[in-house]
Amino acid sequence: MSTAMEKQKTKETQPSTEEILADKERIFEAIRNSPFLNRKHQEAAEYLSKIKPPFPWDEECPQNEE
């Protein structure tokens, strides 16, 4: 509950669509650096490192040759 309340307190406003498109590179950069996003990706990395991959990886897969 307290986390949700703190979250509500810190939330201010949403930027308008025009604001985002006019300043999209700066906003996109800020989005990329969002604490939530970094945490979710870190959690995903930890989770996926612990599970069996769904299929064997081909080490010569094309994207690794680029």
Added chain:
Amino acid sequence: MNKDIYPFYQAEDDFLYFFVSSGIKGDIQKAVVISDVPDSSNYPSDSVYNLGFGDVVAVSSSWILDDSPRSGNGDMPKVIATVALIAMDFLREHPWALLSLEGYVDEKSALQGKNHRNILYQRAIDSNWAELSTEFRFWGVKSGKTEDYIVGNQYDRILVNFK
């Protein structure tokens, strides 16, 4: 998926997508960010990606992606269909990628032992299974065990790639 979706914008040279949800509470800016998961002993680099999704909100003179799970804008099917289309576009462009999806678990969901956004993702997958399963492979992960996706089962995490 032949669904009603929102038009979306993609940042140049990046896997960051932005769209506007228009519903009963007005316009809500949404973003989807697909990031590569750091390579580990389990996966080669640039093979596994994670999908993050939320509302774009201004906080302290900047912006963040907020994983607020309940916008209450009355358009969740359209929002989820848009996220699904973004994910499908990404996988078609990166056929070697494995994409990982996990919903946000808020306090109410945790108390109920459910992940409502996963449920919504899975509802979208299940209701379009005949079409999706011809083009994509799905796996579900539950309690650390990965299995071929079974329609109707509830999973902690969903993995998908292009066939």
